[in-house]
Amino acid sequence: MKRRSSSGSRFLWWLLWFSLALLQVWNHYRDKPPSLPPPKETRFVKLTDVRLVEDASNDGDSFxxxxxxxxxxxxxxxxDCPEKRQYALVKNRLKDQAAYFGGLSIEQTLALGHEAKVFTERLLNEQPFTIQTRWExxxxxxxxxALVFFPDGEELSEKxxxxxxxxxxxxxxWMPDGRREYDFEDHLRLLEREAKAAHRGAWGIPK
Known part of the structure; x- marks a missing residue:
């Protein structure tokens, strides 16, 4: 009788161990739930019927x-678009921007900043756009x-x-459509590689 009891105990322990192992395997391979949306306080406010206001401080990324x-x-x-003018507070930033684009001169970087300003102003003046902001x-x-979206679905940073x-x-x-920050940044990196290959903008300026 004792031998049967001992064998039965071993069987129950083996069955318990096997069940736990099977549960761990199932938990590892089961479909994971989707990422939770960002907290309510980080959600965006959508602004329509927006217009650009002319201002001396407007540039490619700020307006x-x-x-x-x-x-x-x-x-x-x-x-971050290059600065459009040089002054003491942006001296180091201009150097970093010039280096990012492969070693532009400060003059070339400033010219690029002016080109970015014209590019952004043209888009905001010629096309309707929608703002998404959390007032951060x-x-x-x-x-x-903020984020700025156009009728074609693209955001200004993409353009x-x-x-x-x-x-x-x-x-x-986080993006308003739920895309994670790093996923959207990876998307921008892909666009940047395409711009480099096509020698657009800064990537086509002789160093």
């Missing part, structure tokens, strides 16, 4: 807009980070990267 009778200064997520402040300034007029270098974010 003033008017919406609902109020003016706001916005700064793009993900990208840029450091301690009055500017807010700037595709044209070779910016570097991928600033704060990113």
């Amino acid at each position: 003033k807009i008017e919406h609902g009778g109020s003016a706001h200064v916005l700064r793009l997520y993900f990208v 402040r840029v450091f301690d300034s009055a500017r807010s980070y 700037l990267v595709r044209a070779g007029l910016c570097r991928i270098h600033t704060k990113g974010t």
Whole structure:
């Protein structure tokens, strides 16, 4: 009787161990749930009927807009366009921007910054656009980070990267359609490689 009891105990332990191992294998290979959406406080506010406001500080990635009778200064997520003028506070940033594009001169970098400003202003003046923002402040300034979408579905950072007029270098974010920050940045990197291969914008300037 004792031998049967011992054999039965071993069988139960073996069955328990096998069940636990099977559960671990199932848990490893089962379909994982989709990523949770960002918290409510990080969700975007959509602004329509927006227009660009002419301002001396406007450039390729930062500009003033008017919406609902109020003016706001916005700064793009993900990208950084070259400076359009040189002054003490941007001296090192200009050097970094010049180096990013393979060793441009400061004069070439400034010219590229002006080209980016014209590019962005032309798009915002000639096409309707929609703003997506969380009113997240840029450091301690009055500017807010934002995304700018056009009727073709593209965001302004995509168009700037595709044209070779910016570097991928600033704060990113979850996208309003649920794409993760790093997935969208990987997408921008792909567009940047295409711009390099086609020698667009900065990638076509003789060094």
